[in-house]
Amino acid sequence: MGFLSRLFGGGKAAEAESTGPPPVCGHTTLVPRWDNAEDMGKGDKVSVYRCESCRQDFTPDEAQGIRAGSGV
Numbered sequence: 305m306g307f308l309s310r311l312f313g314g315g316k317a318a319e320a321e322s323t324g325p326p327p328v329c330g331h332t333t334l335v336p337r338w339d340n341a342e343d344m345g346k347g348d349k350v351s352v353y354r355c356e357s358c359r360q361d362f363t364p365d366e367a368q369g370i371r372a373g374s375g376v
Contacts, residue, residue: 329358331370337361 333356336347343349353367354360362370 329355329360331355331357331360331362333357334362334367334370 334353335356336350337352337354338344338346338349339351340349350364352361352363355362
């Protein structure tokens with residue numbers, strides 16, 4: 305941090321923003337992933353669903369529960 309930033313409080317805004325709780329992801333965009341290329345497109349062969357927002361992986365059962373809870 306430079307002298308002018310400290311003088312005019314430039315670092316205070318960044319510190320205040322980083323002290324809050326982490327944002328909560330709604331997992332609205334779950335993308336299916338398959339283990340084998342030949343299984344692609346087959347819903348019963350999905351190995352994992354990945355949230356495009358937070359990059360967290362979910363099993364097919366977990367993804368179904370998330371979708372049921374969100375009304376999608």
